[in-house]
Amino acid sequence: MSFRVDSQDFIARSSDALEDAPLQSALGKLRMGLSLRRREAVAALPEFEALRDEAAALRDYTLATLDQQLEAFEAQVRARGGEVHWAPDAEAARRIILELCQRYGAKKVLKGKSMVTEELELNEHLEAQGIRCVETDLGEYIVQLRRERPSHIVAPAIHLRKEDVAESFAEHHGDAGGRDRSTAEALMAEARAELRAHFLSADVGITGANFAIAETGSTVIVTNEGNGDLTQSLPKVHIAVTGIEKVVPTLEDASTLLRVLARSATGQEASVYTTFSTGPRRPEDPDGPEAYHVVLVDNGRSAMLGTEFEAMLRCIRCGACLNHCPVYGQVGGHAYGSVYPGPMGAVLTPQLAGLDQTVHLPTASTFCGACAAVCPVKIPLPTLLRQWRQRAHEAELGGTKARWLLALWGFFAARPRLYHAGLRLGTRVLAGLAGPRGSFRRLVGGQAWTAKRNFPAPEGGSFIASLSQETFSPTAEDRSAR
Amino acid sequence: MRVALLVSCLVDGLRPSVGAAALKLLRAAGCTVVVPRAQTCCGQPAWNSGDRATARTLALRVLDQFAGVDAVVVPSGSCAGMVHQLPEVLGASHPRRAEAEALAARCYEITTFLVEQRDYHPGPLGQGQTLTYHDSCAGLRELGVKTAPRILLERAGYILVEMAQAETCCGFGGTFCVKYPEISVAMADEKLASAGQAGASLVVGGDVGCLLHLAGRSERSVAPLAFRHVLELLVPEREQPRALGQGTP
Amino acid sequence: MTDSGREAVLGAVRQALARRTAAVGPPPCPPSHLIPQRAQRQAPELHALFVQQAQAAGATVVSVPDEAALAQALAALAAEHGEVPVVAPASPLAKLPWATAPALRAVQSGDALAVSTAVAAIAETGSVALASGPENPVLSAFLPEHHAVVVPASAVLGPSEDLWALLREQAGPEGLVFPRTLHWVTGPSRSGDIEMTMLFGAHGPLSLTLFLLEDG
Numbered sequence: 001m002s003f004r005v006d007s008q009d010f011i012a013r014s015s016d017a018l019e020d021a022p023l024q025s026a027l028g029k030l031r032m033g034l035s036l037r038r039r040e041a042v043a044a045l046p047e048f049e050a051l052r053d054e055a056a057a058l059r060d061y062t063l064a065t066l067d068q069q070l071e072a073f074e075a076q077v078r079a080r081g082g083e084v085h086w087a088p089d090a091e092a093a094r095r096i097i098l099e100l101c102q103r104y105g106a107k108k109v110l111k112g113k114s115m116v117t118e119e120l121e122l123n124e125h126l127e128a129q130g131i132r133c134v135e136t137d138l139g140e141y142i143v144q145l146r147r148e149r150p151s152h153i154v155a156p157a158i159h160l161r162k163e164d165v166a167e168s169f170a171e172h173h174g175d176a177g178g179r180d181r182s183t184a185e186a187l188m189a190e191a192r193a194e195l196r197a198h199f200l201s202a203d204v205g206i207t208g209a210n211f212a213i214a215e216t217g218s219t220v221i222v223t224n225e226g227n228g229d230l231t232q233s234l235p236k237v238h239i240a241v242t243g244i245e246k247v248v249p250t251l252e253d254a255s256t257l258l259r260v261l262a263r264s265a266t267g268q269e270a271s272v273y274t275t276f277s278t279g280p281r282r283p284e285d286p287d288g289p290e291a292y293h294v295v296l297v298d299n300g301r302s303a304m305l306g307t308e309f310e311a312m313l314r315c316i317r318c319g320a321c322l323n324h325c326p327v328y329g330q331v332g333g334h335a336y337g338s339v340y341p342g343p344m345g346a347v348l349t350p351q352l353a354g355l356d357q358t359v360h361l362p363t364a365s366t367f368c369g370a371c372a373a374v375c376p377v378k379i380p381l382p383t384l385l386r387q388w389r390q391r392a393h394e395a396e397l398g399g400t401k402a403r404w405l406l407a408l409w410g411f412f413a414a415r416p417r418l419y420h421a422g423l424r425l426g427t428r429v430l431a432g433l434a435g436p437r438g439s440f441r442r443l444v445g446g447q448a449w450t451a452k453r454n455f456p457a458p459e460g461g462s463f464i465a466s467l468s469q470e471t472f473s474p475t476a477e478d479r480s481a482r
Numbered sequence: 483m484r485v486a487l488l489v490s491c492l493v494d495g496l497r498p499s500v501g502a503a504a505l506k507l508l509r510a511a512g513c514t515v516v517v518p519r520a521q522t523c524c525g526q527p528a529w530n531s532g533d534r535a536t537a538r539t540l541a542l543r544v545l546d547q548f549a550g551v552d553a554v555v556v557p558s559g560s561c562a563g564m565v566h567q568l569p570e571v572l573g574a575s576h577p578r579r580a581e582a583e584a585l586a587a588r589c590y591e592i593t594t595f596l597v598e599q600r601d602y603h604p605g606p607l608g609q610g611q612t613l614t615y616h617d618s619c620a621g622l623r624e625l626g627v628k629t630a631p632r633i634l635l636e637r638a639g640y641i642l643v644e645m646a647q648a649e650t651c652c653g654f655g656g657t658f659c660v661k662y663p664e665i666s667v668a669m670a671d672e673k674l675a676s677a678g679q680a681g682a683s684l685v686v687g688g689d690v691g692c693l694l695h696l697a698g699r700s701e702r703s704v705a706p707l708a709f710r711h712v713l714e715l716l717v718p719e720r721e722q723p724r725a726l727g728q729g730t731p
Numbered sequence: 732m733t734d735s736g737r738e739a740v741l742g743a744v745r746q747a748l749a750r751r752t753a754a755v756g757p758p759p760c761p762p763s764h765l766i767p768q769r770a771q772r773q774a775p776e777l778h779a780l781f782v783q784q785a786q787a788a789g790a791t792v793v794s795v796p797d798e799a800a801l802a803q804a805l806a807a808l809a810a811e812h813g814e815v816p817v818v819a820p821a822s823p824l825a826k827l828p829w830a831t832a833p834a835l836r837a838v839q840s841g842d843a844l845a846v847s848t849a850v851a852a853i854a855e856t857g858s859v860a861l862a863s864g865p866e867n868p869v870l871s872a873f874l875p876e877h878h879a880v881v882v883p884a885s886a887v888l889g890p891s892e893d894l895w896a897l898l899r900e901q902a903g904p905e906g907l908v909f910p911r912t913l914h915w916v917t918g919p920s921r922s923g924d925i926e927m928t929m930l931f932g933a934h935g936p937l938s939l940t941l942f943l944l945e946d947g
């Protein structure tokens with residue numbers, strides 16, 4: 001499979017992230033900021049919980065009828081003068097998009113923010129063929145200049161400070177006239193001016209799609225900056241690239257999903273620009289693209305349909321599960337080594353890249369459930385992570401020591417006498433060793449716990465062992481009282 | 483009402499006085515209590531590690547031991563949450579699935595049971611002592627345990643101050659805490675900072691696992707806090723064990 | 732190539748759906764569409780909601796009693812930046828009783844103010860809906876430094892579903908008549924990409940002014 005991951009190093013990368021003070025301050029802002037905004041937006045809409053149920057049911061219905069929805073979508077796009085292209089895998093998708101760019105003689109391509117094209121590593125591919133790609137979303141633009149990957153599916157540059165951005169701008173934009181780069185305002189104004197020049201000189205605009213509407217053949221993008229609209233309106237060709245699961249049957253269905261999307265993503269009641277694109281410009285239109293193409297990407301998605309992972313295809317990429325994940329909140333997106341980080345990424349990435357490369361991702365979760373509690377389409381993320389753990393266990397992918405310990409413990413737990421005798425003895429010994437100090441700073445074989453934590457000593461003895469016989473088999477009197 | 487106490491392996495081995503408190507409180511709330519002797523563990527470590535076969539073996543043992551009572555009560559949101567998952571552990575077509583569903587339906591986390599099923603009022607014990615409450619994830623999100631422990635503590639006279647991050651995971655997460663100790667500890671630090679900011683020196687929770695992890699980390703800091711299971715505070719002071727987090731190794 | 736891709740993708744989907752039906756049975760019914768209470772108000776509460784929501788999203792809302800007042804207000808807004816408003820030649824706004832003539836041409840990057848007309852306003856979110864066409868070039872909403880939108884008061888709807896209902900009413904024999912681009916614009920352009928500081932005027936206009944035109 002051609003999906004690039006560096007997830008084997010999760011532990012090393014997360015250690016680095018925890019030591020990275022600027023990253024930690026950026027993540028601190030994320031943890032506080034976005035979850036608070038979401039909470040306020042949800043509190044302002046009494047129907048929000050009911051809408052989550054609707055949104056989940058709607059996604060399930062769509063997935064269950066996916067072939068019909070896709071065909072209807074295709075027919076509508078064609079009827080309105082657009083073209084639809086089907087890509088079974090990443091390689092096919094890259095080839096289709098390259099051929100389209102070549103067909104129109106493109107030298108420069110604008111990109112609206114799109115996670116699917118990140119998944120495809122489209123920029124690298126097009127650039128290798130001599131086509132310049134310019135990311136136009138501010139966050140994407142910044143990470144592109146830095147040759148990094150996005151660290152968040154909604155806020156790609158969330159891991160950076162404004163000083164980092166200033167440094168990248170100085171390197172790439174030059175220092176004409178000693179520009180002020182001390183504030184976020186100044187930096188944004190600078191990016192706006194730089195990107196305007198690109199907007200006016202590009203041949204093709206590539207966007208993603210938050211939804212594809214079967215009823216009208218429209219693709220929908222949801223943005224705050226307006227870059228996506230310039231990307232798809234100024235060049236003479238608009239290519240929308242999206243996963244096959246993004247289709248929805250009707251306009252009303254899009255309305256329902258839009259209600260939960262913005263609130264979950266950024267805590268806004270609505271994003272600034274919600275744009276429905278349908279076919280190329282009409283003959284009488286003064287602007288807009290002359291050609292409109294939709295690339296429908298499968299790349300492992302159909303393989304999830306009808307399996308225990310199907311619910312993951314409901315995902316609308318709002319990023320709420322990242323914003324509320326305490327693990328993501330500590331280590332940031334890059335630690336995951338995948339363009340899809342956090343809980344949703346920990347489910348998706350093994351599917352895209354293979355479990356053997358990514359076994360840490362489903363494991364690195366406390367199953368706290370914060371992700372599932374906020375997911376607007378109610379994906380049971382911990383359950384799906386557990387299913388990956390089961391597959392990893394079956395394939396013997398986990399660490400052998402952990403497996404061995406688990407087996408040992410399972411052996412004793414199924415033999416209560418042995419278990420309780422061992423427990424009584426072990427806890428007594430530990431309690432005795434600890435004595436009045438009450439805690440251990442070191443334990444033989446317990447380094448993983450004690451490196452940074454003390455181990456509070458057991459009280460000594462076991463509860464079960466301390467009980468009198470009556471407690472186990474209640475008296476006749478107790479029985480009659482029932 | 484005849485109830486069975488599922489004591490949980492951490493309470494059984496590391497904090498038996500929580501088990502004793504559970505027994506006492508259930509009796510005080512008018513229950514006839516049995517403690518099945520052959521109980522060991524609900525199988526959660528296996529289930530969460532992807533070892534379905536072991537989890538199933540242990541699930542069947544739980545079904546055997548906890549049959550024939552009106553309610554199964556657990557002094558741990560995490561283990562009670564696991565019992566609620568036993569039907570899933572067995573799978574849709576398992577012959578004992580219905581039994582597992584019935585067991586899940588009558589299994590309660592203990593504070594919820596005491597408040598909602600027994601309307602239990604503990605005696606005045608708190609004497610205005612100030613504390614903050616850590617919501618353990620499984621209890622909170624799988625079972626909705628939120629108000630019950632607070633109601634009991636307030637009925638007993640304790641003063642509750644909420645911390646901003648009461649609902650954020652502390653980083654224990656079962657085997658997570660030893661598989662990813664650095665992340666686990668970073669999460670604990672955030673929780674401890676939040677508890678510190680709330681201005682209470684005592685942190686109370688409903689799961690011994692979280693408390694051991696937080697206490698062990700707190701002991702390495704300059705100003706360690708004290709930690710207790712909620713049940714410890716609902717029995718007289720002389721029956722309380724030493725608070726966690728006060729060790730001096 | 733493309734056609735073999737189509738067969739491959741649809742084939743894989745169909746195979747998966749057969750697997751799905753075997754496992755969980757036929758697909759569920761399509762869900763109903765819940766519309767929040769707040770969007771189900773009638774005028775004048777609906778107008779109040781629209782104004783409140785649009786302002787909360789960072790737009791300025793100005794009520795104007797008639798076309799003369801509208802022309803005057805638009806000219807005044809452009810004059811703040813030392814220019815005249817840019818209006819599409821085919822726009823009905825070209826025929827307003829202008830005291831000073833607006834620039835009747837396509838918008839260009841750097842223009843101070845361009846004016847669009849809305850087909851509808853969505854009170855639920857404080858959005859205006861713009862349909863592209865000769866009267867409403869897409870770029871008027873994105874290229875100028877500031878953007879103004881004229882909304883007839885009678886076009887204020889509750890939820891976006893009412894807009895779809897309107898389009899369905901107007902549907903011809905070929906089905907829905909849909910513009911190349913339909914925009915819902917909710918406040919001025921913004922970005923929070925640098926340190927999560929929300930700033931206006933990312934790529935699109937720095938400000939959005941909505942003129943609510945009383946049309947009796």
Ligand code: SF4
Pocket residue numbers: 264314315316317318319320321322344371374375376377378379
């Ligand atoms: S899994 Fe849910 S919360 Fe996470 S990005 Fe997808 S839709 Fe949003």
